[in-house]
Amino acid sequence: MEKLLVFGHKNPDTDSIASSIAMAYLQNKLGENVEPRRLGNISKETEYALNHFKIGAPELLTSVSEDDCVILVDHNEAPQSADNIEKAHIRMVVDHHTMNFKTSEPLYYHAEPVGCTCTIIYKLFEENNVVIPSDVAGLMLSAIISDTLLFKSPTCTDLDINVAEKLSKISNTDINSYGLEMLKAGTDLSSFSEKELLNLDSKLFDLGDKIKTKISQVNTADINDVMSRKAKLEEVISNEISEMDLGLNIFLITDIINSNSQIIALGSSTDLVEKAFSVKLENNTAFLPGVVSRKKQVIPVLTAAIN
């Protein structure tokens, strides 16, 4: 039987790992032969969740070839996927992001504007009458908590909350106490170099098909703690700009307690950032009150600013 690989985006977050594992479990129950993979290192937050529910991390994968049949979860755009993704056969996509997707063959594509891919995968379990095991349910719940910052992100929908409550029952997990511990595990940034901080959760985009843009994000309980490393961060940001030929390199430092972000932006197109958020960058930085979601509060406004 044809083997399928399922994976989330590069620099995987908890949703990318959890949705790969959950989707592989579901598809195998439906008679497919599917294995989960990860396109990068496991974050501290994800590690906390995997350990808590005693699930092993998927094997690492970097590139695919024309021999591979794959399922994409939690992403759809080629720059965020495995290298050579345009050569592979994409059989299914389950995602909750903006779309920039092209294929020459019809496929299964299910996207919904919800906070977390695992919320959609929960619906697929229900639709196919497949029971979710307790450990997989716990991991899916972790993904929803992570993507919605415990339901505080503007990306969070009623459906996410609803599904999280069901998963909390299946996995016998207290959402708030477990959720806070998990998020806090992810904000321990002390052991990371500046270069690592800028690649814990980063995504590449072609803004308006023109400007190669990198947007990285870290969650913290204390913005000042990260900003004390600003000089070194800027050095790495500048290096990345020349190495990767970026027009814009944005670092978003998100305070998950108070739901604000500090932004550091460098590159030849920083005027777009000022236009998008109606702010003036001073020493390459600005405070963005209420901004926590790259997907909902950063990418759309940057896209609108360029158009």
Next chain:
Amino acid sequence: MEKLLVFGHKNPDTDSIASSIAMAYLQNKLGENVEPRRLGNISKETEYALNHFKIGAPELLTSVSEDDCVILVDHNEAPQSADNIEKAHIRMVVDHHTMNFKTSEPLYYHAEPVGCTCTIIYKLFEENNVVIPSDVAGLMLSAIISDTLLFKSPTCTDLDINVAEKLSKISNTDINSYGLEMLKAGTDLSSFSEKELLNLDSKLFDLGDKIKTKISQVNTADINDVMSRKAKLEEVISNEISEMDLGLNIFLITDIINSNSQIIALGSSTDLVEKAFSVKLENNTAFLPGVVSRKKQVIPVLTAAIN
């Protein structure tokens, strides 16, 4: 409440009309405010189906604006959609075609590699526990019969057959006798001019993002009947090439009784057609045994030939 418009592709076929009407019905039952539209004239086949089930045709629509919120069914690519579609707010897509789609905001997107959009919409009715009225069920059945050529097209899946059988019960319709009558109604081409024949069911593509391509298709019970008009057809095909700046203009004459097609191809890139189908065009034409599906047997091989 925000009003939504739902429509299928330009040069609408029975599926584009039926899925617009069915989707509007479903979404209204779910509390939305949705009206169906059509992006072109009703075909004779669709007219037969609408008359049979006593349903009125949707209102004509040509272009949309930044004030419109829309649902796309049976298509996703901008050239096949309403003019200015890139300015409108696309809230949902339900489709079964290859994808070339981009948005700056997350949305609901549900595609499956099945023969007919109405097959997917049937699943959405089930998922939401909405009862399908007999007349809407009959129209949805007509769409499946049309898109799968009474289950004989290679695009037809078990799910299409399954859903068609359920819709046949709901609408109290004999699939074979009704289906043949409906398909035959669509093959009466005598009243159409050559220009009309070339635009009854035509789609525009950018092959490999490079070659502007038009592929038109007619269903017939007698290929010779259409080929007797070859000289005049070629004249119109050539005119379209200069008017629309096409690299390739393909006319597919499909014998729905014996499941073959005759192709007429003109333009500067006809070598792609010869390469794709391993045929030699003689006097701009070739016979393609077993080819009936533009989506499954023409577009993918042309795309492979260019890559």
